[in-house]
Amino acid sequence: MLRVLAGPRAFSHIKAHGLNAADVQSVVCASGAAKTLTTIGLDKVILGQWLKNIDHVVDLLGTSAGAFKLAAACRKDTLEWLDRFADIYCTQTYAERINEPDIRDTISWAPQELIETLIADGGDKEILSHPNFRLHIGTVRSFNQLASENVKRQKQAIARAALLSLQSSHSLRGMAERVVFSDTRSTKALRPIDEYPTHNVALDKKNLGPALNASGAIPVMMHGVEIETEDGIHLYRDGGMLDYHPIPSQLWPSNEGIILYPHFYDYLKWRWFDKFYPWRKVSASKLDNVVIFAPSNDYVKSLPYRRIPSRSDFKRFIKDEPKRIDVWQTAVQRSEELGEAFLELVQSGRIADEMVLLK
Template sequence: MSEDWITVRAGQQALQQIRQQGLQESDIELLLGASGGPKWFVLQGLDRYLFGEFFAARQRPLNTLGTSAGAWRFASLGQADAVAASDLFCQLYRRQRYSARPDANEITGEALKLLDSYVPDNIIPEILAQNRVHHHMIVARCRGRLTASDGRRQALGLLGSAAANSVNRRWLGRFFERIVFHHPQANTQFAKIWRDLPTQHVPLSVDNFKPSLLATGSIPLILHGVRDIPGAPIGTYRDGGITDYHFDLDFSAVDGLVLYPHFNQQVIPGWFDKRLPWRRTQGKRWPNVVLVTPTEAFLRRLPYGKIPDRTDFAKLDADTRFAYWQQAVDAGRWMADQFHDWLSSGRIKQKVQPW
C-alpha cells in the first residue's frame, strides 16, 4: 500500500510494550466502542477482522465497553457467528428509510424493528450464557426535566445540563446518572474507573438486554426514552453518549491494554463537550490505550471527503445515502487490511506513534 489508511497512537505504557513486542490479542483486556451513529461504518471492516480473526483464539473473556452505536456493534459478539451478525447490523442500519419528516414515534419504531432483526429474542440467552465476551454498555438515567416525554421540557433540561457541564463536567451528574449494564459473569475489576459521575451497575438479563441496548442509543428529542428497565432503578433512560460520548474514564486501572478503534482523531468525553474544544481526552490520561483511527488520506478518498454522520439523513435522498454509506463501509476494509498487515508482519512496532 502506498498510503497509510490508519494511524495507531498509544499511551506511554502501551507504546513501550508494542515497540518491544508488537501487539497480540492476549495483550488486550478491554475493547472500546464510542457513540457516533453512522460514523461507525468506516470501522465495520475492523470489527469484522477483530471479531472473526484477531480474537478467534482468545482463551480468556474479552471485556467490551460501548455506548450507543458502540454498544450496538458489540452486540454481535457472543453470537454464534459474530462476523455475520456484524454484517447484518451494518446492512440493517445502512438501509434505514424514513418519511420526509419523521417524528420520535417513527424513529423509535424503526429502531425497535432493527433491534428485533439484529438481536432476536432467542439469541439473548446465548449471549448471556457464553463466557468469551463480557459486555458492558452505558446508559444515562435522567433526572428532573429530562425524564419528561414532551420536547419542550426535555429541551430545557438539556440546556441546563449543557450549561452545567460547560462549567464542570462533574456537574453533569446533577442531571444524569451513569448506569453500566454488564454481563452477569463480569468481574468488578473496573470499579476504579467510575469516579467522575454517579454510577450504578446492573447485571444484564434476558429481560433487560434489549431495553438497555435500545436505551443506550435513544438520543434525546430524536427517540423516546426507555422507561423502567427491568432490574435497574426506576426512571427514564437515554443515550449513553450523553455521559460517555467517546469516554474520559480512568482506564489506567485496567490490567492490560485497551484497544480503541475510533472514527475520529479527537476523543470527546461527553455529548455536550462537542462544542468545547478545550475538553478532549489526551494520551497522557490513557497510558494503556491503543487508539486506531482513519488518516486524512483515508478521509480524502471518501465521497464528500468525510465519514458518514446523522446529517446525511436530511441532506441526501435515500438512494444516494445508501450508495455513499456502502462506499464508506467498503473503504473501511482498507483500514482493516492495513491493521492486519502491520500486526502480522510486526510493522506495528515501527508504525505505532506516541499519543
C-alpha cells in the first residue's frame, strides 16, 4: 500500500535505528494541484499526530498546492485544517463563473478563496507562531515576457522555455528567479546550488496570503501576484516552475536530519518542464537524507478510474461536477489507509525491512 524509498544516508540511519520523530528535521510537499489530495491522510498522521508532541523545530517547505497544505498544517488544529483544506479543494467549482470574460479571473478565484479561509480569523497569526513548525513558501519572481500580464507574451515565453528545456534545466534563466518566503524564526540557511538567482524574504502577516497565492499562480492560466519586498514590487508566479518537486539539498545543502517527503509519486521531478520527460528523475545523490512515502501502484489502481486525482479532471468531468467531487473525495477518504500504513511501519519497526534504497 505504501512505498518507502530512502536516500543512502537516510537508508543507513533507519536500518540501524528505525525512524523516530526526533530524527526529522524537515517535511517537504510538492506542487501537483489535485494530486496532493492523494496523501492527505498520510499528511495528517505525519504532521498532526506523529510530529505533534515533538520538542524540536521542523521546517516545512512547499510550492503551490504543497505550500497550501503545509500552511494548513501550521494551524493549531492540524488535523481539522488539513481536512478543511481537502474539503475546500475537492468542492471548488467554476460552473457559476465560467462565463467571466477573462478565464484567468475564473481560475484564480478558487485558490484565493482557499487561502483567505486558511489565514482568516487569526489563522495568519497561528501559522506564523506555530511552536514547532517553520513554514517556507517557494515562488518565482518573473521578468521580461514572463512578467507580462499579456497572455500572448506569456505563451511565447513558456514556449521558448519549453524548447530550451530539451537541452538544459536552466531554460527559464533571465525570466525567473527563485524567491522563498520563510518564517523568520527558522535557522535554516538558504544556499541554493543551482544557477538561478535566489532570494530569501521574511514571511509576515502582510505577505503570507500573497506568497501562498503566488506559489500556485500558473502562468497563462492565472494572474500573477504583485508583492512588495525590500527591493521593490515584482510580479510573482508558480513556485513549481523552478521547484516542481522541491529538492532540499539544492536549497539547504547543510541539512543534517531526516527529511520526510510524503508524495504522490515514488520519484521526484525538479523543474516544471521535467514532468514531460520520463527520463528526468532526481538522482539519489541529491536525496541523501530524504525518505519518500508514496502510494504503491496497487493502491493507485484501487482508486476510482485506477489513478490519482488530476487537475485535468476539471475538463474530464466538465458536464458532471458532482462526479468529479465524488472521485476526489473518495481519494481523500482512502488516503487515511496510507496514514495507518505509515504508523504501522514506524511503530513496528518494519520500515527498516520495507524501505527501498533510492538509486
